[in-house]
Amino acid sequence: MFRRKMYDVLLDWKSRSQGRTAMLVEGARRVGKSTVVEEFARREYRSYILVDFAEASRDVRELFDDVSDLDYLFLQLQLRYSARLFDRESLIIFDEVQMCPRARQAIKQLVRDGRYDYIETGSLVSIRRNTRGILIPSEEERAQMRPMDFEEFLWARGDDATIPLLRQAFASRRPLGERLNRRLMRDFRLYMLVGGMPQAVDALLRTNDLRVVDDVKRVIIDLYAEDMHKISPSGVLSMLFDAIPAQLAKKSSRYHVSSVLAGRRSQDILEQIAQLEDSRTVLIARHADDPNAGLSSSVDLGKFKLYLADTGLFVTLAFKDADFTDNIVYGKLLSDKLPVNLGMVYENVVAQELTAHGRRLFYHTWPKPGTTRNYEIDFIVPDGKKVSPVEVKSSNYRTHASLDAFCEKYSSRVGRRYLVYTKDLDRDGAVDCIPTYMSAFL
Helix, strand or coil: CCCCHHHHHHHHHHHHHCCCCEEEEECCCCCCHHHHHHHHHHHHCCEEEEEECCCCCHHHHHCCCCCCCHHHHHHHHHHHHCCCCCCCCEEEEEECHHHCHHHHHCHHHHHHHCCCEEEEEECHHHHHHCCCCCCCCCCEEEEECCCCCHHHHHHHCCCCCHHHHHHHHHHHCCCCCHHHHHHHHHHHHHHHHHCCCHHHHHHHHHHCCHHHHHHHHHHHHHHHHHHHHHHCCCCHHHHHHHCHHHHHHCCCCCCCHHHCCCCCCHHHHHHHHHHHHHCCCEEEEEEECCCCCCHHHHEEEEEEEEEECCHHHHHHHHCCCCCHHHCHHHHHHHCCCCCHHHCHHHHHHHHHHHHHCCCCEEEEEEECCCCCCEEEECEEEEECCEEEEEEECCCCCCCCHHHHHHHHHCHHHECCEEEEECCCCEEECCEEEEEHHHHHHC
């Protein structure tokens, strides 16, 4: 099993909760929820029972229709799963809990009983669709699991030293040297291509063959497509999802729904956008109409950009209809010769890294005087009582017209200003120039 940050989240919950709450680990399919939870159970408890509701029999599901006699319930679970439970030393896992809403509702009584600990896993969009008619337990904490970030990717490759050292370098703003920067960018570009889905990372480590990695990612994308058709048989969600690379390639100031769904506008499909967000397969950047420290207060719900939650999947989705050998991103990105029109890959990975480290995504656009074009700040992050604008470049160029114009327009609101690019740490006037692999520290 790969080392995952979710494990530490669960450790903290176990220590802090002492059985007073259950933990719901939610996230997109194939991000490794079940794997990390079972490993946690195996290492941190005397015994555990894993009830996988995707495979559980009707008899097991029916046990949760009436939980008035918990002694009977626990006896049945121990017999059916051939495991002994010990007071305050055992964990019961409800895997894919959305498949058995009654089990989730039973959490209230189970936690109140206090004998064992409980962890649930599931996909948020499916959980919400399967909560009609049940009481959501207030004794439930939630933690969101995402694809592996760059640090977890390095851990998988046996490197647990690089990120702490980079964090020190970022804090001191001391350049690393061009040779070291080239090596780190090469490692980061490999991460961009492979992504953070555990199966894709495992395929890389086993085979060192990007074709095999690409095959794994195609299977995951097909799985997501099937899930989306179950939620939206009309195909609307799948169409919106598939169009993300093309929409970003246009360098438009927003996701143009009408170019994907004829005659529809963003305001017409807010429910579908919410479903996409709940699926955790995409990331949404909201347009901040009036960028200030309270970014959420000025968003335009009808104006947004969509990214994939995993940049490795983004690369594969961009060329889903072509054979691997036709996917120019792999060769070009590895050799650091990515065409300008594919710079969207860098924008997607910065969105992924910011989100992985607790940042919500906001951006801002405004008209260029005397033209029909716009200035655009790719991301805006809170900086105390101010905001920090972030401009992403897919190359080593240090031009930043939009950044300069933003800082002039909102001078009293601006904290630090960042240019994220492919070269070493540097400073250009008031602008901090940051290599892409440090975007998590913004």
